[in-house]
Amino acid sequence: MKQLPIIFILFSVMLLSSCGGPEAPEDRFAAYANAWSKGDVEEMYTYFTKETKQNMDRKTFVERYEKLMNDLQMDPSSIELPEEGDVQNDNEKTARLPFSVKMSTLAGDISFEKEAVMKLEETEDGNEWYIDWDPSYFLPELEEGDKVRIQTLEGERGRIFDRDGNSLAMNGTAVQIGAKAGEIDDKGKQQVAEVLDLSMEEVNKQLSQSWVQEGYFVPLKTVASTEEALVKKATAIPGAAASSKAVRVYPYGESAAHLTGYVGDINAEELKENKGYKEGDQIGKRGLEQLFEKKLKEKDGVQIFIDKEKQEPVIIAKTNPKNGQDVQVTINAELQKLLYGEMKGKAGTASAVNPKTGEVLAALSSPSFNPNEFTLGMTGERYAQLQDNPLQPLLNRFAAAYSPGSTIKPITAAVAMKTGKLDPAAGKEIEGTKWKKDASWGNYSVTRVTPSRDPVTLESAFVASDNIYFAMSALDTGAEQMKKGLESFGFGEKFPFTYPLRAPQLSNSGQLESDILLADTGYGQGEVLTSMTHLASAYGAFLNEGNMMKPILLLNEKPSVWKKELVTEEQAAIIQKGLRGVVEKGTAKAANVEGMKISGKTGTAEIKAEQGTTGKENGLFVAYNANQPDFIIALLVEDAEKQGGSKLAVEKTGNFFLKWKGYK
Template sequence: MKPNYPLKNVQQEKRIFRNRVFISIGIVTFFLVLLVVRYAYLQISSFDEFSTASDKNRIRLQPLPPARGYIYDRNGILLADNLPVFNATISRADIEDMDDTINRLIPVLSLTQEDIDRFKSRIQTARKTERVSIKLNLNEADIARFSEVKFLFPGVNIELQMTRYYPHGELFAHVIGYVGRINDKELKEIDKDAYAGTNLIGKIGVEKSYENLLHGVPGNESIEADAHGNVLRHLGRKDPIRGNDLYLSIDYGLQVIASEQLAGRRGAIVALDPKTGEILALVSSPSFNPNLFVTGISSTDYSSLRDNLDQPLYNRAVQGAYPPGSTIKPMFGLGGIHYGFVDWKTQISDHGYFSLPGDSHRFRDHKKTGHGIVDMHKAQVVSCDTYFYVLSYRMGIEKMNEWMRQFGFGAKTGVDLPSESTGLYPSPEWKMRTRNAKWLKGETISVSIGQGAFTATPLQLAMATAITANQGDHITPHVLRESKGSKPHTVHNATDGKIDFNGQPEDWIKMREAMVDVVNSGTGRRIRSSAYTIAGKTGTAQVKSIAQGKKYNESILTERQLDHGLFVGFAPAENPEIAIAVVWENGRHGGSAAQLAKPLFDYWLLTRQKNPVVPTGKHISGGLMTAGIKPSDLPSGSQSLSTNAEASSTQRHEASAASIESQVETERD
């Protein structure tokens, strides 16, 4: 029997179908309306907001760091150059996971922890789209490894940027200084907009003193980039303005000569133009290669410099505080005349020592038997200590302090170089403040001959000598001669005051004549010249004290316990063109230090015009050279000094050394 199926209900099926159609249309309509509303919200109500956000993703404003200004000597010889190097850069806008990116980059770019820490400090304060360097001065191996895996690092790029190079290495290190990576402390102090995209800043020397002139003004560029940070097209550009070029008062040839005299020795030489205060040469020995610091010095190299017993990083010319010894006797003698305690006819009888009234202690003269009857002129020529012992006893430490400070002792000279030492001209107030003790009369006696607590820098000695040469006209030492560029700067090249002196103008001339006789017949006679007249004063500064009644015996002292040799002088005596101060650590005698100054006088006054010392090699300034390259690494014919010039330098140094070491000094000063 067949089953009985009900007839098909057509009406019901149509009703179900219609309902389904209406529901589907409703759902589609709802989502279509929702889509239209959302589209209207994005395109109409929030158009400005999202249009700006979209442009920020697509269009970026990239900073363009300015090139640093060049530094030249007074003759236009290039001392600080700019060279291109390859740097690895990253911007936060292109990186989702910065830590992961850095960790993957470590083996590719050989990143150190120092590189990573420095980058993280800088990226936190940089603009989101600013490209910050994570490693400077990439070598060929770094670039090759990165190129192979570039597709794995969207947002990381290799860019060509400018860095600093010092073609003459150690020669100008303590004058020019160097630039280095911006550290955390500097990052808090600098204008971040002005240093956008910049990695380097002046650390010491001229590079630091004139950072505001050398740095320049940054520019910017609008670019269109894809999601990976790759540049699609350039939309607009504002070029950066290069920093000012600086022309220093330093003379390349005189700097070379001064450096040769101190080669293999510890000490400093400063040469000034007494009429303007321009520093013609400033050498601290030993020195260092500033190129090591530009892109980050290795810990090994830095430890080697820091732990070196000779302290090559220490700028002895500006920071070194030495007992000035007898070099200050001309200035001190003028003080006695100023206050009326002595005149040129005042005489004493020198028996080889001086004792304070009521005290048996003997302050000894360097000549055991004394110099007999001594007046001011003779006291300068033979460097009679006893004469100045007597003068200091009459004058007292307060008046001595008041007078000597007019020559710049005990205060900064105002030189345009950082980290200058004040030296020390002691006083009763200073001793009570620092040592909580009263001043002793015997201390006044020691200060009168540049010993005791009295210390001065070679730069201070050069300035005081220039003031003496100027017959009391004061100058402020400076190394900047001229600045050229968009930032205006005025340099003062003249005297700027006068010593308060109660004597006669002839007193300055008589002191000059006494200093001339120091060189012609006194303790500095080994440097007298027939071509021009030198006025000078030698000095010997005691390093190791000698007990009362004991005799100075070099044979039992170590090399570093020997006395310092000092010399100050100017020439030509009648119309000075150059004033020089020399400090030779453990040089034994002032006469030996004077011989180091003689080649500088000869060069400046006799040979500079006709046969100047200049770099004879062609300096490469446009090739792809790394900042760590040394002049010796340059191709043959491109080094800073030619083989002939180097040979000449060696011959001059050997001749100077032979001249000094072969002669036996008979005077302590």
């Protein structure tokens, strides 16, 4: 046999048609094959014997096989036709032609061999060869009465694990509660609506969809598999039923919701932006689910089979599914859960970072939402409640940047000491609670909480959180050196973290163009901004030989230094001593947990339009256990002005360390 190109087939047919007598059977079959390769089902029908046409009229044939070609995405890419010597003539009116077919389909290639039976029949214009056709010419083993089925073989989305193998996102099941069309009466509909908290309008709308036929199960609501009592109550109603449904499950719920995100049905805009997806597919909507969508996304397989009435189904093509890749992150889910619990619904955020490796162990936003509600099918009313909540539970705060307040003071000290502009042991003579550089500042001045009788050293400035001391230190360092120093800690550049966080900001312009802005920046007001993950990472330099590690989210990522030699060993020891003093005798006494050597720095950042006005306050605390500095926590509570400013952040962090000590 030989494979004839379509152009040759057409030429051969045209040539022979100009000669007297019927075309050769192999050329008639070649014309049929050409019509098939073009998907011209109507033309294929013209080459069939009278008997074939009697068994199936043109309309039925065209409708059925056009649909099959479209549904199967069939493309006969190679049809090998018989050569002249391959034709067997039973008699003058019957010929047999062996041929083979290779075609691509949505389930892969299908190949088969077949013997075509050709019959010579009389026509108005003389005799002509026709194909004694049956369905096995179209697909192997296909017979009249058989049904061709397409089955999706579902792959599994990749899972997301924390560093210890705990599931942050997994594939589970839920329960669909619904009704059987035609088997539930109005009374049953009303009962189901009440049990599922739906309106009769919603129930009737679902039951009246175009695809619904009598006896079909129509889903009304998806609930967690743990809601056994609800399922039992609903299915006790005549005409109601339940079925299992594969869903994405988030075991840590609200505590990790902003981190994990969730999946949902792909929308029209996402379909345009993402190749290889189809309507009804699931796609990551937020968080890690969206960030690692390409890795996590599964690829469904498909098989084409022939469903026979009295025989086993025959699989004729199959593409196996491909599961998505699992992702393991550096997060410690239990630490995150415990830390989130301490927020107790207060608006704020926290991050925990390993100073030696840069691994991010926690990244949370509070308040939060339950991502499982989205995967089960959130009602519009429930979504509106989340949107309208003044605490904004849908807002991802750990991706935002905030004014660091006094938590920047150790960084200011590090910059000033490195430039040689700050002697930590030398005291600064500061009088009263207000100070300004000179008359050029007009009515503007830097204030501190309590006056000091003795000269202020770096250690006592840490303990008292003396704004004036650090404003002076920034001015002594100078705008250019202060700018370079803060940039060496990552301010003013993109934060190199896999999860997109707002970049830490030096100022709105990127410069420290005035003495007032320079002074304010020194104690964490001004226009400086940072995320909690960046802030915790920056403190890592004081515990890691002066090196600030690149933040890591993926567990298999190799640790690397982001910023090096930020402080000397001696300078780091001085800062560590000062941070311990803050907890022992300063503004963070509430975090002085027995048996642990908690060290850290508090901060209160006032958000206001201008000096002299009252604004909202955020309370901050950056802390670590000096006895076992496995991680540094940076925690912020919003709107803390009526709750003691940073005191609330200190209490929450101290409670966490106490519970973590017991947990460990």
